[in-house]
Amino acid sequence: MTLINEHAPTAVHIGADELPWADIGDGSKLKVLQTREKEGLWIVENIFQAGYEVPTHKHTGPVWGYTASGAWKYKEYDYVNRAGSFLYEPAGSVHTLTCIEDNTQVWFQIYGSNLNLDADGNIESVVDAATVLAGYYMLIEAQGLPRPNVLVE
Amino acid sequence: MTLINEHAPTAVHIGADELPWADIGDGSKLKVLQTREKEGLWIVENIFQAGYEVPTHKHTGPVWGYTASGAWKYKEYDYVNRAGSFLYEPAGSVHTLTCIEDNTQVWFQIYGSNLNLDADGNIESVVDAATVLAGYYMLIEAQGLPRPNVLVE
Amino acid sequence: MTLINEHAPTAVHIGADELPWADIGDGSKLKVLQTREKEGLWIVENIFQAGYEVPTHKHTGPVWGYTASGAWKYKEYDYVNRAGSFLYEPAGSVHTLTCIEDNTQVWFQIYGSNLNLDADGNIESVVDAATVLAGYYMLIEAQGLPRPNVLVE
Amino acid sequence: MTLINEHAPTAVHIGADELPWADIGDGSKLKVLQTREKEGLWIVENIFQAGYEVPTHKHTGPVWGYTASGAWKYKEYDYVNRAGSFLYEPAGSVHTLTCIEDNTQVWFQIYGSNLNLDADGNIESVVDAATVLAGYYMLIEAQGLPRPNVLVE
Numbered sequence: 281m282t283l284i285n286e287h288a289p290t291a292v293h294i295g296a297d298e299l300p301w302a303d304i305g306d307g308s309k310l311k312v313l314q315t316r317e318k319e320g321l322w323i324v325e326n327i328f329q330a331g332y333e334v335p336t337h338k339h340t341g342p343v344w345g346y347t348a349s350g351a352w353k354y355k356e357y358d359y360v361n362r363a364g365s366f367l368y369e370p371a372g373s374v375h376t377l378t379c380i381e382d383n384t385q386v387w388f389q390i391y392g393s394n395l396n397l398d399a400d401g402n403i404e405s406v407v408d409a410a411t412v413l414a415g416y417y418m419l420i421e422a423q424g425l426p427r428p429n430v431l432v433e
Numbered sequence: 434m435t436l437i438n439e440h441a442p443t444a445v446h447i448g449a450d451e452l453p454w455a456d457i458g459d460g461s462k463l464k465v466l467q468t469r470e471k472e473g474l475w476i477v478e479n480i481f482q483a484g485y486e487v488p489t490h491k492h493t494g495p496v497w498g499y500t501a502s503g504a505w506k507y508k509e510y511d512y513v514n515r516a517g518s519f520l521y522e523p524a525g526s527v528h529t530l531t532c533i534e535d536n537t538q539v540w541f542q543i544y545g546s547n548l549n550l551d552a553d554g555n556i557e558s559v560v561d562a563a564t565v566l567a568g569y570y571m572l573i574e575a576q577g578l579p580r581p582n583v584l585v586e
Numbered sequence: 587m588t589l590i591n592e593h594a595p596t597a598v599h600i601g602a603d604e605l606p607w608a609d610i611g612d613g614s615k616l617k618v619l620q621t622r623e624k625e626g627l628w629i630v631e632n633i634f635q636a637g638y639e640v641p642t643h644k645h646t647g648p649v650w651g652y653t654a655s656g657a658w659k660y661k662e663y664d665y666v667n668r669a670g671s672f673l674y675e676p677a678g679s680v681h682t683l684t685c686i687e688d689n690t691q692v693w694f695q696i697y698g699s700n701l702n703l704d705a706d707g708n709i710e711s712v713v714d715a716a717t718v719l720a721g722y723y724m725l726i727e728a729q730g731l732p733r734p735n736v737l738v739e
Numbered sequence: 740m741t742l743i744n745e746h747a748p749t750a751v752h753i754g755a756d757e758l759p760w761a762d763i764g765d766g767s768k769l770k771v772l773q774t775r776e777k778e779g780l781w782i783v784e785n786i787f788q789a790g791y792e793v794p795t796h797k798h799t800g801p802v803w804g805y806t807a808s809g810a811w812k813y814k815e816y817d818y819v820n821r822a823g824s825f826l827y828e829p830a831g832s833v834h835t836l837t838c839i840e841d842n843t844q845v846w847f848q849i850y851g852s853n854l855n856l857d858a859d860g861n862i863e864s865v866v867d868a869a870t871v872l873a874g875y876y877m878l879i880e881a882q883g884l885p886r887p888n889v890l891v892e
Contacts, residue, residue: 282860283712283797289624289829291816296823313825318595318739319625320494320524320545323803323825338742340493340546340561341473344782346846348807348823357750364755364807366772366782366846368890370748371473371545372563387805387825389848392473392524392545393493395559401741403556406548406589408493410525431827433624435707436644436865442676442777444663449670466672471748471892472778476650476672491589497629499693501654501670510597517602517654519619519629519693521737523595540652540672542695554588559742584674586777626800626830626851646799646852646867647779677779677851678869698779698830698851699799701865709862712854714799716831 292431299428301327302419308332308379312416313387314431315409320392322409328352328379328386335404336376341392343369350384352377361386445584452581454480455572461485461532465569466540467584468562473545475562481505481532481539488557489529494545496522503537505530514539598737605734607633608725614638614685618722619693620737621715626698628715634658634685634692641710642682647698649675656690658683667692751890758887760786761878767791767838771875772846773890774868779851781868787811787838787845794863795835800851802828809843811836820845 294313301309309327316322320341328350345367353360354375361367369375371392393408413430420428447466454462462480469475473494481503498520506513507528514520522528524545546561566583573581600619607615615633622628626647634656651673659666660681667673675681677698699714719736726734753772760768768786775781779800787809804826812819813834820826828834830851852867872889879887 283854283856283862284833284860285716287716288797288831288833291813291826291828291832291834293816293818293820294825295818296821314827317525318495318523325823325825338747341544342471344848346805346807348805354750357752359752359754361752362755364784364844366753366784367750368773369750370471372470372561372747373750374743374747375750385823389803391494393548395546395742397742401743403559403742406556408525410591410593436701436703436709437680437707438869440869441644441678441680444660444673444675444679444681446663446665446667447672448665449668467674478670478672491594497695499652499654501652507597510599512599512601514599515602517631517691519600519631520597521620522597525594526597527590527594528597538670542650548589550589554590556589563744563746623831624801624829647850648777676777678776678867697800699854701852709865712862714831 294431299430300420300423300425302416303423304419306332310416310419312413312430315413316433317409317413320409321390322412323387323389324412325385325387328384329382330379332379334377335396336374337394337396337407338374339369339371339390339392339394341371341390343391344389345369346387348385348387350379351381352379352384352386354378447584452583453573453576453578455569456576457572459485463569463572465566465583468566469586470562470566473562474543475565476540476542477565478538478540481537482535483532485532487530488549489527490547490549490560491527492522492524492543492545492547494524494543496544497542498522499540501538501540503532504534505532505537505539507531600737605736606726606729606731608722609729610725612638616722616725618719618736620739621719622739623715623719626715627696628718629693629695630718631691631693634690635688636685638685640683641702642680643700643702643713644680645675645677645696645698645700647677647696649697650695651675652693654691654693656685657687658685658690658692660684753890758889759879759882759884761875762882763878765791769875769878771872771889773892774872775892776868776872779868780849781871782846782848783871784844784846787843788841789838791838793836794855795833796853796855796866797833798828798830798849798851798853800830800849802850803848804828805846807844807846809838810840811838811843811845813837
C-alpha cells in the first residue's frame with residue numbers, strides 16, 4: 281500500500297512580497313491571503329500602527345492570531361500580544377482591538393463572521409470572507425494596482 | 434507501533450428517546466443534540482408540521498441537513514427535501530425554510546450563526562450554539578421537565 | 587446595510603434517488619454524497635445488511651452518524667444505533683462496526699482518514715475522501731453506470 | 740437585542756515566554772501551544788536549525804504555516820518559506836521539511852494526523868494531537884521542568 285499518488289493536492293505558498301498591502305488608514309495595512317468562502321474561512325495579515333482600532337466585534341466561529349512584531353491588545357483583557365504571542369479566540373468571544381506600538385504585524389485565521397457591535401451590543405455591520413475579499417480588491421484597485429492573486433477557493 | 438491506547442476518546446450515542454422534544458409551536462418540535470460553543474457548532478433535530486416556517490436567515494458557517502421523513506423546502510429554491518435527502522448549505526447562503534408535510538424530521542449540523550434577516554436584508558436576530566442551547570433548556574424546563582442531557586463541550 | 591447579495595453561494599440538494607448505490611457485498615450499499623478533499627471531508631450514506639462489518643479503524647478527525655432505519659453497533663460499546671440515533675465520534679476514537687438488522691440506513695459525515703487497524707493496532711490500510719470517491723466511481727462504473735454526480739469541491 | 744453576555748467565552752493568550760521549548764535535537768525546538776484532541780487540532784511552534792528535517796508525511800486534514808524568521812522548504816517544492824511567508828497545506832498533501840537557515844521560527848496550525856511515510860509510501864508512524872502533546876510533556880519533564888500549561892481542551 282502506498283499513500284503517495286500523483287493527484288494529491290499540493291501546498292500553496294505566498295511569500296511576504298507576493299501580495300500588495302492595502303492602506304486601511306494612518307499607515308495601517310491589510311493583506312488578504314486566503315478565503316474559503318463556503319467554509320467561512322478568511323486569513324488576513326495586518327500591519328497596525330499605534331492607535332489603530334478595530335471596532336468591538338463578536339465572532340461566530342473560532343479565530344487564531346499569530347503576532348510577529350509590535351504590540352496590541354484587546355481592551356477587554358489585560359495581556360498584550362507581542363512578537364511570538366499566540367492567541368485563541370473562541371466562537372462567541374467579544375472584544376475591541378487596539379494597537380499599542382507601530383509596525384505591529386499579525387496573522388489572523390478567522391472562521392465565520394465578525395459581528396461589529398455598538399455600545400449596546402447591537403450589530404452595526406458584518407465582515408466575513410466575501411466582504412473582506414471584496415474590500416481588499418477594491419482598496420488595491422483604488423491604489424492603481426491589478427487585482428491581487430489571493431488564494432480563493 | 435500500535436495506534437490503540439486506553440486514553441482515546443470514545444464515541445457518544447444519543448438514542449431517539451433520550452432527549453425530550455421542545456414544543457416550538459403548532460406541534461413542531463426541537464431537540465438540541467450537541468453544542469461545541471467554542472467551535473460554533475450546534476446540532477439539532479426537528480420535527481416540523483406542514484406550514485411551519487423558519488425566518489429568512491444567512492449562515493456564517495457551513496450547514497448540513499439530513500431528512501428522515503416528510504417534505505420541506507427553501508422558498509428560494511425549487512427542490513423539495515424528502516426522506517433520504519442530503520442538503521449542503523455553504524457559509525453565506527440565505528434562505529427561508531417552509532414545511533410542506535406533517536412530521537417532517539430533519540437533522541441539521543450547523544457551524545456558526547443564523548443571522549435572521551428582514552425583507553431588506555437587515556439583521557433582526559441571531560441564533561447560535563449558545564442561544565439555541567439556552568432556548569432549548571428554557572422550553573424543556575417550562576414543560577416541567579429536568580434540564581436535558583445535551584452533549585455540551 | 588443589507589446582507590443579501592446576488593453572488594452568495596446557494597445550497598445544494600441531493601435527493602434520495604439522484605445518486606446510484608454501489609454494491610459493497612451481500613446486499614450492503616454505499617453512496618458518496620460529498621467530498622471536500624482539501625478539508626478532508628467526506629459524506630457517505632450506507633445501507634447495511636445484518637452481519638456486515640467495517641474493520642476496526644481509528645479516526646483522525648471527528649465523525650457524525652445519523653441513523654434513519656435498522657440497527658447497528660460498535661463492538662467496543664454496548665449501545666445500539668437505531669432509527670433516530672445520533673452518534674458523535676471524536677478524532678482519535680477506535681471501533682469496529684457491525685450491522686444487526688437488514689436495511690440499516692446511516693449517513694456519516696467524516697473528517698480526516700479512517701486508519702484501518704489489525705488486532706495489534708497496526709495500520710493495514712487508509713480510507714479518506716480521495717480513496718472513497720475513487721472507489722465509489724469504480725464500483726458504479728463496474729456496474730455499467732455513468733460516473734455519478736457527487737458534490738466534489 | 741444585545742449580543743453581549745457575561746457568559747461568552749474569552750480569548751486565551753500565550754505569550755512568547757509562557758511555555759518552555761522542548762529540545763528536539765541539534766538546537767531545534769518545539770512548543771505545543773494548543774490541542775483540541777476531539778477535533779484533531781494541534782498548534783505548535785518550532786525553531787529549526789539549518790539541516791533539521793521532518794520526515795516525509797501525508798496530512799489527513801488541512802494545515803497552515805506562518806513563518807516569522809529564517810528559511811525552510813519542502814523538498815518536493817521549489818519555493819522557500821521566509822519571514823512573512825504564508826503556507827496552506829491541504830489535506831492529502833505529502834512533503835518533506837528541511838530547514839535552510841538557523842533560527843527559523845514557524846507556527847503550524849494542524850488538523851488531523853501526520854502519516855509519516857517511508858520511501859515506498861508506507862506508513863512508518865503517526866503523529867497527532869494526542870501524541871504530540873504526550874511527547875512535549877515527556878520532553879519538558881525530562882528537562883527537569885514541570886508539566887507546561889498547554890491550552891488543552
